[in-house]
Amino acid sequence: xxxxxEIPGIRAYDEPAGGWGALRAVxxxxxxxxxxxxxxxxxxxxxxxDGFDCPGCAWPDPKxxxxxxFCENGAKAVTWEATRKRVPPAFFAAHTVTELKTWxxxxxxxxxxxxxxxxxxxxSDRYLPIGWDEAFARVGAALRALPDPNRAEFxxxxxxxxxxxxxxxxxVREYGTNNFPDCSNMCHEATSVGLPKSIGIGKGTxxxxxxxxxxxxxxxxHNPGTNHPRMMTTLxxxxxxxxxxxxxxxxxxxxxxRFAAPQSPIEMATLSSTDxxxxxxQVRVGGDAAALKGIMKALIALDDxxxxxxxxxDFIAEHTNGYAAFAADLKATSWTAIEQxxxxxxxxxxxxxxxxxxxxxxxxxxGMGVTQHRHGTENVQQIANLLLLRGNFGKPGAGICPxxxxxxxxxxxxxxxxxxxxxALLDGIERVFGFAPPRLPGHNAVEALQAMRxxxxxxxxxxxxxxxxxxxxxxxxxxxMARLDLAAHIATKLNRSHLLIGAQSLLLPCLGRTEHxxxxxxxxxxxxxxxxxxxxxxxxxxxxxSEHVRSEPAIIAGIAKATLxxxxxxxxxxxxxxxxxxxxIGDVLPDFHDFRTRVRVPGGFRLSLPATERKWTTPSGKAExxxxxxxxxxxxxxxxxxxxxxxxxxxxxxxxxxxxxxxRYRGVFGRRDVVFLNPIDMARLGIGTGDPLDVEAIAxxxxxxxxxxxxxxxxxxxxxxxxxxxxxxPEANTLVGLEQYDKESGTPSYKSIRVxxxxxx
Numbered sequence: 001x002x003x004x005x006e007i008p009g010i011r012a013y014d015e016p017a018g019g020w021g022a023l024r025a026v027x028x029x030x031x032x033x034x035x036x037x038x039x040x041x042x043x044x045x046x047x048x049x050d051g052f053d054c055p056g057c058a059w060p061d062p063k064x065x066x067x068x069x070f071c072e073n074g075a076k077a078v079t080w081e082a083t084r085k086r087v088p089p090a091f092f093a094a095h096t097v098t099e100l101k102t103w104x105x106x107x108x109x110x111x112x113x114x115x116x117x118x119x120x121x122x123x124s125d126r127y128l129p130i131g132w133d134e135a136f137a138r139v140g141a142a143l144r145a146l147p148d149p150n151r152a153e154f155x156x157x158x159x160x161x162x163x164x165x166x167x168x169x170x171x172v173r174e175y176g177t178n179n180f181p182d183c184s185n186m187c188h189e190a191t192s193v194g195l196p197k198s199i200g201i202g203k204g205t206x207x208x209x210x211x212x213x214x215x216x217x218x219x220x221x222h223n224p225g226t227n228h229p230r231m232m233t234t235l236x237x238x239x240x241x242x243x244x245x246x247x248x249x250x251x252x253x254x255x256x257x258r259f260a261a262p263q264s265p266i267e268m269a270t271l272s273s274t275d276x277x278x279x280x281x282q283v284r285v286g287g288d289a290a291a292l293k294g295i296m297k298a299l300i301a302l303d304d305x306x307x308x309x310x311x312x313x314d315f316i317a318e319h320t321n322g323y324a325a326f327a328a329d330l331k332a333t334s335w336t337a338i339e340q341x342x343x344x345x346x347x348x349x350x351x352x353x354x355x356x357x358x359x360x361x362x363x364x365x366x367g368m369g370v371t372q373h374r375h376g377t378e379n380v381q382q383i384a385n386l387l388l389l390r391g392n393f394g395k396p397g398a399g400i401c402p403x404x405x406x407x408x409x410x411x412x413x414x415x416x417x418x419x420x421x422x423x424a425l426l427d428g429i430e431r432v433f434g435f436a437p438p439r440l441p442g443h444n445a446v447e448a449l450q451a452m453r454x455x456x457x458x459x460x461x462x463x464x465x466x467x468x469x470x471x472x473x474x475x476x477x478x479x480x481m482a483r484l485d486l487a488a489h490i491a492t493k494l495n496r497s498h499l500l501i502g503a504q505s506l507l508l509p510c511l512g513r514t515e516h517x518x519x520x521x522x523x524x525x526x527x528x529x530x531x532x533x534x535x536x537x538x539x540x541x542x543x544x545x546s547e548h549v550r551s552e553p554a555i556i557a558g559i560a561k562a563t564l565x566x567x568x569x570x571x572x573x574x575x576x577x578x579x580x581x582x583x584x585i586g587d588v589l590p591d592f593h594d595f596r597t598r599v600r601v602p603g604g605f606r607l608s609l610p611a612t613e614r615k616w617t618t619p620s621g622k623a624e625x626x627x628x629x630x631x632x633x634x635x636x637x638x639x640x641x642x643x644x645x646x647x648x649x650x651x652x653x654x655x656x657x658x659x660x661x662x663x664r665y666r667g668v669f670g671r672r673d674v675v676f677l678n679p680i681d682m683a684r685l686g687i688g689t690g691d692p693l694d695v696e697a698i699a700x701x702x703x704x705x706x707x708x709x710x711x712x713x714x715x716x717x718x719x720x721x722x723x724x725x726x727x728x729x730p731e732a733n734t735l736v737g738l739e740q741y742d743k744e745s746g747t748p749s750y751k752s753i754r755v756x757x758x759x760x761x
Contacts, residue, residue: 016273019260071229085112115546140562149176157464158409161526164552169416178442190376200617205399213397216359221369225255284343298353315391361397411529428588472736521577536604
């Protein structure tokens with residue numbers, strides 16, 4: 001058996017998260033993508049009150065107390081977008097689409113920024129330049145030719161601004177459909193669907209200031225050092241105050257172990273760091289619900305022993321429904337089953353319950369390790385149940401904290417990107433704009449792909465993103481793209497979805513978050529909503545990559561005018577001055593009243609969150625304890641040769657964007673073709689470190705689905721819970737079937753895949 005150090009590209013990395021490793025990575029990103037001096041100046045405008053919002057994660061901005069408010073991966077996102085590299089028409093003249101399909105995803109995006117609208121020419125197998133008016137005319141003609149508006153799909157990436165997203169949903173609803181497959185469908189849709197049934201809103205309830213008041217933080221199913229690194233400063237501050245931080249996560253992640261703040265002169269000078277987790281429990285993949293039920297079972301037992309003084313009985317009586325049935329279910333659940341399913345001992349879960357019982361204000365933060373399961377919606381609701389037991393809503397330092405991904409994924413949903421729109425939104429659109437929007441539910445991402453596969457949908461418009469690569473079952477997703485009559489991609493960079501071509505394909509290059517946006521009314525800014533419901537400005541600082549690039553609102557308006565001959569919307573007026581878009585948003589959605597004024601206040605404003613005031617907008621008017629019957633988040637197979645695999649992101653990655661091939665915190669350099677395994681499982685299964693393996697997904701019982709195999713990955717020993725495995729997303733998406741998703745939310749089960757390992761063919 002080889003050691004890790006003998007496998008090419010695998011070596012131990014012993015530094016903390018952050019620190020000098022992060023600064024070296026930032027310097028490398030600036031050097032490779034931009035000229036150093038302007039790149040550095042640009043980063044100093046990132047997340048500043050007079051600058052632009054980071055195009056990376058949705059973690060909120062502090063009150064601008066530092067001269068730099070960016071993290072390593074935020075710097076990668078900025079330099080990736082603001083790169084000096086360009087993809088002009090000459091690039092496409094030199095490369096056929098067939099050739100470009102052989103490029104890696106990293107190579108495609110690393111080619112640089114799109115500079116001209118382009119249309120695919122099947123005769124030459126190349127993209128050729130096209131004028132904007134002709135591009136809009138082609139899209140409009142394709143949409144008008146459909147016999148039913150529901151045969152078109154309108155995808156949205158979470159990077160779109162509030163202004164672009166509002167115009168997009170307005171156009172699509174005037175066109176006549178609610179088909180809004182969205183990146184939310186693939187990540188936190190379980191939150192958007194599950195929390196309203198529990199507490200009345202589909203968002204988190206905490207503010208950044210609540211972390212200063214919390215005396216316990218539970219961190220479940222996420223890796224902040226890679227996916228929302230600015231959270232590390234918040235966790236570091238809490239740790240240094242002595243706040244217990246309890247982690248439930250299958251993999252040991254360096255950022256949840258120790259972190260060196262690049263802004264700390266002492267830690268940087270002394271090469272020291274701050275321990276983050278006080279308790280790190282490696283729950284099995286798919287064992288979160290069992291672990292949560294174990295903690296709550298232990299908490300109720302403590303309350304029984306203490307004569308009813310552990311639970312917040314007054315809060316439960318006044319503010320909740322369903323406690324009796326919920327408690328009975330917990331008491332009836334056996335500890336043996338909880339331990340077996342969660343992979344944690346009763347003692348560990350009782351210890352966690354004891355910490356929770358002693359706390360006065362607890363925050364539970366969670367990520368896609370909780371949501372991307374067959375029962376992700378119920379997982380989220382169990383977290384809400386835990387917080388309800390001790391009244392941890394509506395008081396300082398307490399609440400639920402879903403860790404959203406992209407920088408405006410929550411805002412897009414707030415302003416109307418939803419396949420199941422609330423009646424209040426539709427009523428507001430009809431009142432303000434004078435047309436009746438469709439009322440029937442549209443397609444989510446899974447349903448959209450199924451419709452494209454079956455040719456029930458034949459036109460796809462993408463406002464950013466990389467839809468077929470992000471989705472499960474790439475064989476189906478890629479083939480579905482090839483069956484389209486037209487795909488139009490509003491994009492900053494080339495990606496694989498642009499090469500999956502049906503009858504027609506258009507590339508419509510748009511401005512990035514970092515760039516000046518000049519319209520007829522002068523220089524514009526846009527707005528975004530962070531994961532804690534703060535809405536604030538974002539103003540670009542750089543010139544556009546080309547005079548032929550247009551803003552997202554301008555492109556949407558151009559498509560709308562080419563499609564809707566009798567539109568009731570003044571598209572030119574809205575695009576000329578984005579304050580008019582903000583006025584319209586405020587007219588449709590009262591929570592955005594005085595939008596143009598309030599967003600100009602430094603830091604912006606917070607949208608209303610009734611649950612923070614202990615107001616519950618549920619049908620009963622109370623928060624609900626909701627049952628999770630049993631313990632299985634996903635189908636369980638009692639076979640010792642079967643492991644449960646979770647997909648993960650590398651540290652050189654954001655969603656489907658691959659910045660590079662390193663994942664240094666996990667000791668992987670220059671490659672992504674690995675599967676992480678527990679050494680105990682490797683020994684048990686006769687797998688050696690460095691062995692080439694094929695990973696075969698186990699079909700659901702009774703399924704006729706074809707075999708799904710991730711071929712030729714290298715076995716790497718890692719500190720992961722026994723019985724579990726991990727491989728990189730999106731490469732491992734091939735193991736997830738299109739039918740494997742949470743039936744409540746439509747979220748694919750990327751985080752729990754039953755697999756067998758065999759020597760590579």
